[in-house]
Amino acid sequence: MLNEQTNSAKMRQYFERIKTYILSLRDVRNVGMLAFVVLVVLVSYSGARAVQTNYSLQKQVFELSKTNEVSRLTNANIELTNKYYETSQYLEVAARQNLGLAAPGETELLVPKAVAMAHTVEMPVDENAAKVEKVLPFWQRNFRDWMNFFLNRNPVENRS
Numbered sequence: 001m002l003n004e005q006t007n008s009a010k011m012r013q014y015f016e017r018i019k020t021y022i023l024s025l026r027d028v029r030n031v032g033m034l035a036f037v038v039l040v041v042l043v044s045y046s047g048a049r050a051v052q053t054n055y056s057l058q059k060q061v062f063e064l065s066k067t068n069e070v071s072r073l074t075n076a077n078i079e080l081t082n083k084y085y086e087t088s089q090y091l092e093v094a095a096r097q098n099l100g101l102a103a104p105g106e107t108e109l110l111v112p113k114a115v116a117m118a119h120t121v122e123m124p125v126d127e128n129a130a131k132v133e134k135v136l137p138f139w140q141r142n143f144r145d146w147m148n149f150f151l152n153r154n155p156v157e158n159r160s
Helices: 002-024 028-085 088-099 113-118 127-135 138-150
Strands: none
Touching: 028 088
């Protein structure tokens, strides 16, 4: 019973508050303020949407320009390849590789792979260079390689 009375008292208070808010809307100042707030919210929302739309369009333009640039470079590469295929140098290389032809005065020798591999010589492995690479830590090898690069030294000669 007590809960019902407190609940009904609270309900009356809420209805009174709602009634005062509704009555306050009859005042021109409050209506003007409400209209101004609604207008500001709508303009802000519209501006935010415009910024978002511009951002997404800018991103699309950037991606399409990148794709366009890649396509342009691919086309340029294909044009250069086609020009190379028209040169006499390519025709000579293709004739040698594909048709087995030779230039006048040249003799072509066909050696089987097994025979060629039987007469190859194993290259000696420099054991000192391999040991240095394993002993030095990465940062020292990296520093040494950069110094060789900047001082224009041959890295094979300076492995010790």
